[in-house]
Amino acid sequence: MTEFVTRFGSLKDFDKGHIEIINDNPKYYVFSNVFEVANGAKPYEKVAVAKNLEYVIEAIRAEGTSGWMAASHDEFCIVMDGQVDIEFVKLDNPDAVAPASKEGTVAVQGEPKGKRMGSIRLGHGHQALLPKGAAYRFSSAGTSVMVQQSILGDLTVQKWGEICYS
Amino acid sequence: MNAIAEKIPATVAGYKTFELGGFTFLRDEYFVTITWPVKDRRQSHTMSADAFLRALMRDVAWGFFYGVVNFDHVFGTRNLYGKVEFFGGRLNEHYHNNGLSYVEVFDTPRAMKLIKEILADWCNEGFDPFAAPLETGDAAFGEKHGNNLKAIDRFRVATRRMPGLDGDSPLRGDDNGYAINRAFADVAQDKPVIKAEPGFEGELHAFNLFAYLSRSDVTWNPSVTSVCKNSLFCPTTEEYILPIIHGNDRVEWFLQFSDEIMWNITDKETGRPRARVLMKAGDVAAMPADIAHQGFSKKRSMLLVWENGNPGIVKMHESGEIPPYPVTF
Numbered sequence: 001m002t003e004f005v006t007r008f009g010s011l012k013d014f015d016k017g018h019i020e021i022i023n024d025n026p027k028y029y030v031f032s033n034v035f036e037v038a039n040g041a042k043p044y045e046k047v048a049v050a051k052n053l054e055y056v057i058e059a060i061r062a063e064g065t066s067g068w069m070a071a072s073h074d075e076f077c078i079v080m081d082g083q084v085d086i087e088f089v090k091l092d093n094p095d096a097v098a099p100a101s102k103e104g105t106v107a108v109q110g111e112p113k114g115k116r117m118g119s120i121r122l123g124h125g126h127q128a129l130l131p132k133g134a135a136y137r138f139s140s141a142g143t144s145v146m147v148q149q150s151i152l153g154d155l156t157v158q159k160w161g162e163i164c165y166s
Numbered sequence: 167m168n169a170i171a172e173k174i175p176a177t178v179a180g181y182k183t184f185e186l187g188g189f190t191f192l193r194d195e196y197f198v199t200i201t202w203p204v205k206d207r208r209q210s211h212t213m214s215a216d217a218f219l220r221a222l223m224r225d226v227a228w229g230f231f232y233g234v235v236n237f238d239h240v241f242g243t244r245n246l247y248g249k250v251e252f253f254g255g256r257l258n259e260h261y262h263n264n265g266l267s268y269v270e271v272f273d274t275p276r277a278m279k280l281i282k283e284i285l286a287d288w289c290n291e292g293f294d295p296f297a298a299p300l301e302t303g304d305a306a307f308g309e310k311h312g313n314n315l316k317a318i319d320r321f322r323v324a325t326r327r328m329p330g331l332d333g334d335s336p337l338r339g340d341d342n343g344y345a346i347n348r349a350f351a352d353v354a355q356d357k358p359v360i361k362a363e364p365g366f367e368g369e370l371h372a373f374n375l376f377a378y379l380s381r382s383d384v385t386w387n388p389s390v391t392s393v394c395k396n397s398l399f400c401p402t403t404e405e406y407i408l409p410i411i412h413g414n415d416r417v418e419w420f421l422q423f424s425d426e427i428m429w430n431i432t433d434k435e436t437g438r439p440r441a442r443v444l445m446k447a448g449d450v451a452a453m454p455a456d457i458a459h460q461g462f463s464k465k466r467s468m469l470l471v472w473e474n475g476n477p478g479i480v481k482m483h484e485s486g487e488i489p490p491y492p493v494t495f
């Protein structure tokens with residue numbers, strides 16, 4: 001019986017694919033690699049690797065402890081490499097931090113005001129809900145890589161020309 | 167019934183013959199033959215029966231999906247959301263420019279009822295149109311033998327926020343019939359550690375997405391695992407060939423979670439080749455709104471398909487309000 005080996009990428013070991021143009025423009029495919037992007041990113045910089053109108057997927061280099069963040073809508077993160085801890089605080093006044101009219105991740109000024117909800121430790125391939133109404137912050141003992149599902153916001157960094165095939 | 171349709175037999179090799187508007191569908195031991203009216207005759211088209219049934223299964227499972235489901239370079243369906251267009255040769259410039267294309271629009275429930283009947287009658291015992299060829303073998307072929315209603319009537323995963331939340335779609339495990347797929351036997355099954363303070367037990371939520379995907383019993387069948395307004399993460403596990411050539415009516419994005427997939431990209435309207443895109447683990451790429459794509463996965467792989475479910479988006483593309491490419495740089 002065949003022994004299958006499932007290949008996941010990592011910060012230290014990834015192999016980027018390619019585009020073979022027949023009659024097209026490579027820029028149309030907005031092709032990047034989340035590990036390569038994380039390699040060139042500052043800790044917790046939220047670099048957009050995919051964008052569909054207002055929605056984004058951000059690649060994040062998790063290293064040390066992040067600032068507190070929140071959003072007026074659910075967000076999700078998936079660990080692509082390493083291990084990430086998330087702490088959560090139920091905001092007493094979520095609208096004051098991230099009003100309903102505001103989309104995307106917002107930075108919480110100072111310490112979040114509210115009750116501690118607990119924590120989640122994510123390993124490789126694990127996904128967490130970053131629920132609306134809660135502030136959260138990440139920490140990683142080593143260097144990890146996450147992707148986050150969110151909406152284009154003040155913290156989103158767009159540097160397509162640097163990260164994509166052209 | 168028109169004169170041509172009357173000529174086709176009611177059954178061939180034990181399989182029923184079907185009609186939908188001007189189209190006829192006939193299967194024999196190896197092939198499916200589709201015909202449609204052109205000028206003063208009928209145009210015919212032949213597909214391998216297994217390829218046709220795999221494509222038809224996706225139309226059933228996805229409710230005709232977003233945009234165009236090309237069964238191959240000639241025949242397919244286009245979702246008009248409420249109605250559905252069946253076409254022969256419409257998105258193949260040679261057929262279309264020579265007057266050999268045909269398009270007919272049906273109310274979705276009528277078309278859906280018919281294609282479910284075809285699938286139920288034409289899938290033999292042992293043939294699972296959701297499975298990879300190495301899993302399901304050659305049972306698709308030969309004279310009609312039995313059926314596989316269980317395979318074609320699987321539970322449709324409908325996630326509102328995230329699997330495993332109270333009242334949301336279930337997680338997958340041995341206990342509810344989702345064994346680890348043979349090609350993902352090496353995928354870790356560990357779980358996130360959730361430490362909720364009293365009173366917040368139901369609010370903190372996480373799961374092992376890769377373990378969840380390793381237990382998918384289907385190929386090329388995206389299902390939702392997280393919802394941020396209209397942003398839908400729809401990961402899927404892929405092996406062999408995407409049974410359809412998907413013509414986008416909006417931008418779609420891929421993030422390759424594991425292994426690799428080669429994509430053939432063609433122009434949506436003409437079928438002309440445009441590019442080939444090889445995606446490996448960690449790669450992200452857009453599929454523009456004016457292309458069609460078909461993937462080839464030599465080993466079962468995990469692919470995140472990312473959709474924007476905004477119902478207004480098709481009109482925005484058609485009117486030229488937004489470009490077919492998601493980002494300009």
Ligand SMILES: [Fe+2]
Nearest residue numbers: 412418453459
């Ligand atoms: Fe697609």
